[in-house]
Amino acid sequence: MGEARKRVMVVDDAALVRLYVRETLEQAGFDVDEAMNGIEALEKLLTSAVDLLIVDVNMPQMDGFTFLETVRCQELPLASTPALITSTEAGPRDFAAARAAGANFYLVKPVSREKLAQFAAILCGTEA
Amino acid sequence: MGDLAVLSAEEFRRLCDFLYRRTGMAFTDRKQYYVERRIAERMAATGAGSFATYFSLLRIDVEGEVERLVNAFTVNETYFYREEHQLRCLTADLITDRLRVGRAGQAIRIWSVPCSTGEEPYSIAIWLLENWPMVDRYEIEIVGSDIDTGVLEKARSGLFGKRALMRLSPALVEKYFAPDGPDAWKILDDLRESVRFSRVNIVEPLETRPYGHFDVIFCRNVLIYFDDASRRIAAENLYESLAPGGYICLGHSESMSRITPLFDVRRFADAIVYQRPAESTHG
Amino acid sequence: MPLVRKSQESPATAPSDPASVLSALAHGTDDERWAAARAAPGAPAGAEALGHALATERNLRVREAIFTSLARIGTAESVEWVLPHLRSDDAHLRTGALDALRAMKGAVRPYLEQLLGDLDADVRLLACELARNLPSEDASRLLCGLLDSELEANVCASAVEVLAEVGGAEALPILARCADRFRGTAFLEFSIKITADRIRAQAVPPRG
Numbered sequence: 288m289g290e291a292r293k294r295v296m297v298v299d300d301a302a303l304v305r306l307y308v309r310e311t312l313e314q315a316g317f318d319v320d321e322a323m324n325g326i327e328a329l330e331k332l333l334t335s336a337v338d339l340l341i342v343d344v345n346m347p348q349m350d351g352f353t354f355l356e357t358v359r360c361q362e363l364p365l366a367s368t369p370a371l372i373t374s375t376e377a378g379p380r381d382f383a384a385a386r387a388a389g390a391n392f393y394l395v396k397p398v399s400r401e402k403l404a405q406f407a408a409i410l411c412g413t414e415a
Numbered sequence: 416m417g418d419l420a421v422l423s424a425e426e427f428r429r430l431c432d433f434l435y436r437r438t439g440m441a442f443t444d445r446k447q448y449y450v451e452r453r454i455a456e457r458m459a460a461t462g463a464g465s466f467a468t469y470f471s472l473l474r475i476d477v478e479g480e481v482e483r484l485v486n487a488f489t490v491n492e493t494y495f496y497r498e499e500h501q502l503r504c505l506t507a508d509l510i511t512d513r514l515r516v517g518r519a520g521q522a523i524r525i526w527s528v529p530c531s532t533g534e535e536p537y538s539i540a541i542w543l544l545e546n547w548p549m550v551d552r553y554e555i556e557i558v559g560s561d562i563d564t565g566v567l568e569k570a571r572s573g574l575f576g577k578r579a580l581m582r583l584s585p586a587l588v589e590k591y592f593a594p595d596g597p598d599a600w601k602i603l604d605d606l607r608e609s610v611r612f613s614r615v616n617i618v619e620p621l622e623t624r625p626y627g628h629f630d631v632i633f634c635r636n637v638l639i640y641f642d643d644a645s646r647r648i649a650a651e652n653l654y655e656s657l658a659p660g661g662y663i664c665l666g667h668s669e670s671m672s673r674i675t676p677l678f679d680v681r682r683f684a685d686a687i688v689y690q691r692p693a694e695s696t697h698g
Numbered sequence: 699m700p701l702v703r704k705s706q707e708s709p710a711t712a713p714s715d716p717a718s719v720l721s722a723l724a725h726g727t728d729d730e731r732w733a734a735a736r737a738a739p740g741a742p743a744g745a746e747a748l749g750h751a752l753a754t755e756r757n758l759r760v761r762e763a764i765f766t767s768l769a770r771i772g773t774a775e776s777v778e779w780v781l782p783h784l785r786s787d788d789a790h791l792r793t794g795a796l797d798a799l800r801a802m803k804g805a806v807r808p809y810l811e812q813l814l815g816d817l818d819a820d821v822r823l824l825a826c827e828l829a830r831n832l833p834s835e836d837a838s839r840l841l842c843g844l845l846d847s848e849l850e851a852n853v854c855a856s857a858v859e860v861l862a863e864v865g866g867a868e869a870l871p872i873l874a875r876c877a878d879r880f881r882g883t884a885f886l887e888f889s890i891k892i893t894a895d896r897i898r899a900q901a902v903p904p905r906g
Contacts (some may be wrong), residue, residue: 301431301859303889323436326672326680333682345824347797348676350789353758375823375852380787397851397885425899433863467900471834474863522702540701554702611702620736643801647766651736675757 293411294336297359299343299373304396308341308380308403315404317411323339323347325354332358332365341368341403342390344381352388358400359389369410373398422451428465430454435476437669438485438639439639453487482640489636489668493534495541495575496582498635501664505631509662510547513630516660516693523555526629526656527619529637530559533570534579536610537602539633541583541591547586558626560615567614573600573607617649628658635666638674650675660693716741723751728760735763739770749779758790769801777805784813784824796824798882803831814840817849826856830863837864846872851883858886862893869897 295317297308309319320337322328324346340358344351351372359366361366372390374381385393391410407412422430427450431442442450454466461480462467463651473480496502510523527536530558536559561567568682576598579586591601601607617634618641632653638646653663654677663678664686671678671689678689704899719741722734735751738744748764748771755761768776776798783795799806806828813825822844829837841857848854854876862867873894880886 300436301855302436303855303859303862303892304885306892307885309887322672323439324672326676327439327670328680329670329680329689330670333680333687337768344789345792345796347793347800348672348674352789353676353793373821384787384789393810397855400884424900425896429863429896474834544700550700553700555700556702556704606701609703611703611762615894643797644766644769644772647801651763655736675762678760 291405292316292318293338293413294320294332295319295339295407295411296322296328296337297341298322298325298346298351299341300324300346301343304343304373311400311403312407315407316413317407325349325351325357329353329357332368333361336365337368339407340368341407342370342372343373344372344376352384355385355388355390366387371406371410422447422466426470427451430466430470433470434485437673438483438668439673440485440488440668451667453484456487457484472653476642479640485639491636492578493531493647494579494582495534495538497534497538498667499582500685501633501688502546504664504683504688506537506543506547507685508683509631509688513660513662514549514553514656517593518553521555522556524558524627524629524631524658525555526558526560526626526632526634527634528558528632529563530561530567530570530612531563532559532566532573532574532575532579533610533612535559535571536612536633537573537606540606540610541587545587557610558629559610559612560626561612562614562616564614567612570610570612571607573602573604575602576600588655617652618645620648620652620655623652623656626656628661629656630658630661632657632661632663634663636669638665639669646674650677654678654691657691659691661689661691662688664688704716714745719744720747723747728757731755731757731760735760738764739767745771745773745775745779745849749775751784752779761762761790761794765798766801769798769830772802772805773809774805774808776802777809781809781813784821785818792824796827799828800831807832810840819853822848822850822853823856826860830860832864834864835866838866838869840890841865842869844871845876847868848876849879851880851886854880855889858889858893860891862896865893865897867897870894873897 295312297305297319300307300323305321312319320331322331326349342351342355355370358368369391370389372393373396374387375396377395382393392406394406427447434440458469461469461472474482513523525539529540530536536557540557541553555578559570574595580600588600591606595601617623634653638649641649657663679692681688681690717777719734719737722730723738745768747778748768752764755764766778780795780798783791786792791848810825810828814822816822826841829840837860841861844852845857873890877890
């Protein structure tokens with residue numbers, strides 16, 4: 288029928304955000320993994336790769352930018368995993384910080400289901 | 416009496432979110448019955464009349480309830496060659512890596528803390544003797560430490576029952592232990608005397624500092640039970656106790672993600688371990 | 699037998715005198731600043747020295763040690779030195795500050811109402827997470843107080859997230875009013891519904 292489902296990891300310390308992203312993207316045809324912060328995400332990523340990271344910024348132990356910088360320093364292909372930052376901040380300095388950390392895109396929370404599904408598809412390369 | 420409190424779907428989710436956040440343990444819906452049984456035990460033990468009441472006291476960790484609940488989920492028995500994958504990682508990757516650094520005749524130093532009744536440090540010793548081809552070329556120092564002097568005494572005695580030896584092949588038991596009465600085997604004196612046991616409180620830097628630097632630390636199933644502040648201090652103490660580039664291994668269901676960002680995450684074929692960065696400045 | 703046993707560990711080196719601890723914290727090498735940060739709780743005016751160091755420390759691990767030491771000291775003074783970093787543009791500092799505050803529940807408690815009423819929405823948002831450390835009834839009461847008049851969607855979301863864990867029945871009408879305010883914002887409608895469902899499930903007596 289088609290290629291295997293794309294795999295997305297949502298990294299956010301809010302359980303309800305993870306649930307929302309999971310429901311939205313599973314419905315849109317993605318497989319979804321979760322992690323509560325950057326350290327846990329890294330542990331999981333070192334075990335199995337994903338096609339897209341959706342990353343919050345404010346998380347315990349390791350913030351989203353530090354996490355992304357760490358990912359970008361890993362070996363390929365992990366280092367080049369597409370990453371979407373979702374943040375409550377909407378200022379130009381925050382966009383710049385995200386870009387500097389290695390993010391591919393940035394969405395300001397709260398994110399609509401349509402946007403989430405649409406940008407996941409774009410960044411995973413599955414958009415028609 | 417003995418009634419099983421059944422959790423509603425919402426209560427189960429609320430509990431799972433809490434446990435996942437605090438400990439990293441994740442339960443799927445398929446595990447609901449398994450979780451409910453343990454909740455029922457703890458509700459009975461604490462006298463909580465409803466899940467809501469129990470959850471209120473669990474959340475604020477009344478009398479260490481989080482630890483008690485987590486203990487109800489984990490196998491707490493200690494035995495030889497528990498978590499063998501970490502031992503494999505030790506010889507396949509960790510020691511090899513530590514030897515790449517110029518050592519000038521220094522011993523390879525390994526710390527098992529908490530060591531409980533000694534199964535872990537003795538396991539490390541036996542594993543190295545059995546599985547490391549270069550074991551005769553280097554000096555190896557193994558230290559076992561615990562806060563409980565009672566278990567340390569048992570560890571020094573080197574006496575173990577059948578259950579503790581269950582993962583060892585009969586050949587290994589024959590090789591390293593001598594029968595010492597009904598259901599008791601004593602580890603050979605050579606081995607018994609080569610592991611040093613000592614008391615330490617890992618939350619006290621003045622107690623951990625005298626140990627110097629280790630190449631590998633096994634610190635399983637203790638950090639996750641401390642409160643936030645103590646956990647951080649203990650993690651810093653262990654960080655200081657590692658040589659730059661040294662490794663620390665946690666328990667099977669533990670993760671530094673709930674403890675500290677000080678260590679780098681490293682994945683090897685057999686295990687995920689944590690490393691103090693190799694450069695001497697803490698970058 | 700390759701296993702060797704040393705007879706005992708070397709004695710602990712005496713802790714540095716307070717003056718050199720404070721000096722190293724400001725001027726030492728990375729290793730010296732790390733050690734000084736860890737030793738600072740034992741020095742007089744240690745919190746102040748740590749607080750000053752925090753403003754300029756670039757090394758992430760030394761920063762971590764500074765936050766841990768401030769949390770160990772755990773006084774109102776420690777809290778005061780950490781709080782400004784909740785407002786920082788630097789995500790690493792914000793995370794460090796929040797984690798440190800989480801580790802000093804008692805000292806933070808008197809500040810919570812003020813933080814939940816802060817003019818800066820980002821501070822209110824992070825303060826909701828700090829309310830998680832309270833007993834359920836207290837947390838629920840404080841978060842309901844915030845939620846009933848909060849206009850920022852993300853702050854509401856943060857409060858609702860914590861109420862999913864701690865909310866009591868008194869939260870239900872407030873959650874309903876919040877859902878009205880944010881009709882059309884999918885994530886808020888979603889999380890309010892789940893939180894309200896969880897709170898309502900508490901009212902049902904246990905079966906069996």
